[in-house]
Amino acid sequence: MYSLDAAGSLMNYLWDSILWIFTPAHLSGPTGVWARLGEHLFYSGLSVLCAAVIATPLGLFIGHTGRGRALVIWLTGALRALPTLGLVTLLALLLGLGLLAPLLALTVLAIPPLLAGAYAGVESVDPAASGAARAVGMTEWQILTRVEVPLALPLLVGGFRSAFLQVVATATVAAFVPLGGLGRFIFDGLPVRDYPQMLAGAILVIVLALVSDAVFALIQRIVTPRGVRVARSGQDHAEILR
Amino acid sequence: MEWIFANAENIWRLTRDHFALSLPPIVLGLVFSLPLGWLAHRYRWSRGALLTVSGLLYTIPSLPLFVILPVLIGTKILDPINVVIALTLYAVALLLRTVTEAFDSVSPEVRQSSLAVGFSPLQRVTRVELPLALPIVVAGLRVVSASTVSLVSVGSLIGVSSLGDLFTSGFQRDFPTEIMVGIGGTILIAGLLDLLIVLGGRWCTPWMRPARS
């Protein structure tokens, strides 16, 4: 009886919020669903890109040389524990209104999975492959760019995949400081307990996350070099480090 | 600095609240994901369903989940249990995949030999598969613990006290010190829990002492 009620009210709320999303007045305009969706994608993409600029070279370097591994594992652990809400409010006070504070906070969030994907990817490459490349006279740079990176691509993309997912879900919290994106629906609905609006924001985030996850899965499949099957253990590695 | 001393009592209370909100989701997450993960590992039919559902759960933004839970399960809106339940869901969502893959990583040869020496199915799971899967599970649990401790602070936005209170209050009165204290406390709690998990993991797997190559 009780659980039926709960399921029923969930259905009602879901239905209300789907209606909410498809109300023409909510769809278009600068504060409409489409605009917010675009903003959300823009913030998420930009911060993952910024994080990639920092994390990918660093991760490849660590994976290739094996140096600084312990430090990086410790660092990514610490970064993960950084509360985004705290970071975004602190940065907003220090940097003022605008895109910079939330962008930085989300970039910090995206670094650990990207870093882990990059170095786990390179580490997962069979030492025999890089050894053979060395034997035929390739320079270290050539080994990295022509052997290790192509073979590491599936895990590298895997890092982007989890980074993007986390950023898409967390960009909503970042809307606590003035920011557009789908988090607006959540924060605008919260104080007035407008459930349909809040849930609409949540549903849109979930859909966005699922669609982008599928896209990344596809990319992962495409970039996997023919003849290379991602070793199970390598996959495990990346998942855990995520 | 002065502010920290003047407010030590309050900071300590929020730290305790934060810790008390973080611990149950981590432990419950482990308790739920172990059997579920084994199920997903063992039976093909359950694998797709379980992993898909947990993947979906993890994409739900935390704030709306905190707010909608009391409506769904009939709890009071300020009840900390809403946060505990939501974070347990996330913990399970994150851990389930790791646990499944941890069981997958146990080599079939080992499984066969345990059968050969006459272990019952239950013994095989609890005395061979689980111990061998544990190092990977522990690694996953560390990630879950860090993310749980960080997410607890979002509860402050719906009136559930934690170190997150320092974020909103510091934000409203332009006081970065207060926010930094909150962040520092969060990292300390995360570090403490991480240490406990690592030590607990080592204690459980004494044969791993020589460490990984």
Place this chain on the structure above:
Amino acid sequence: MFVSSSPVGRFRFPAAVALTAGVLLSVSACGSIDPLASGGSSDAPSDTIVVGSAGFAESEIIAEIYAQALEAQGVTVSKQLNIGQRDVYLAALQDGSIDLIPEYSGNLLQYYAADSTARSSDEVFDALSSALPDGFRVLERAAAEDKDSYNVTAEFAEKHTLNTLSDLANLDETFVVAGNPELAERPYGPRGLTDVYGVKANLMTFSPINDSGGPLTVSALIDGTVQVADIFSTTPAIAENKFVTLADPKNLILPQNVLPLINSDSASDLVVKTLNNVSAQLTTEDLIDLNARNQGDEKAAPAALAQDWLTEKGLLSS
């Protein structure tokens, strides 16, 4: 992947789970930090009053004043502060999570009777008393008032000769109004500006800033990101930055006297008398001073501010 020298027989995992469960139980048993018990009044004895506050500092300070004044009279009090916005804490009052919360007369009236025509402080108070749902009750109001107010910078006011909200209707360029997100839904929000003062809706956009008229709103106004900002009238930053508060001759924003909103069952004679004594002494100037100490360099905690105020007014001795 790792060296395994016969784990069988040395596996301690079940023991570890038992141990963790034990720790968890003992943590939960320690009532003060028990996350699994409801934070509300259900586990508190019925004569305990749970004092709540909204999610901004002034409400927290007044809630502390109420709580400490009641404690001084021997009433058992517990606190559930910093809850959020009105819609949330009223729901908390309804479901019994809290029993008492500081409120503002006009906003509370508009919440329950959006079409009320009451305008003066007395009218609002009378209308409020009858508009409240069953089981809720307001006690005597304080002279202290804190209301939403629309502010502009001195330069902007001078450039466009702005003194009152009706002057905003004469603006012929686009401008941005900042306020907490929920202002967009309130009768005194942008919609009210258009309906009551004829401000052109097509020139006005709303920018939600989630700090209750705090530092970000203030800096957005100063740096010109927004032109008009909703800031609580007791905020010290208004005077500090020489903002011009636009007058509200048509009372779009109702009088906002501070008063205790209480669950009727909790309103014993002692509680009523104590809170009325507090309200009798609380002034707008007090609020500005308390806020200044809370937000200024001192960053004094609400509890300490409340204690100072009560001591100064001689309300701590029974």
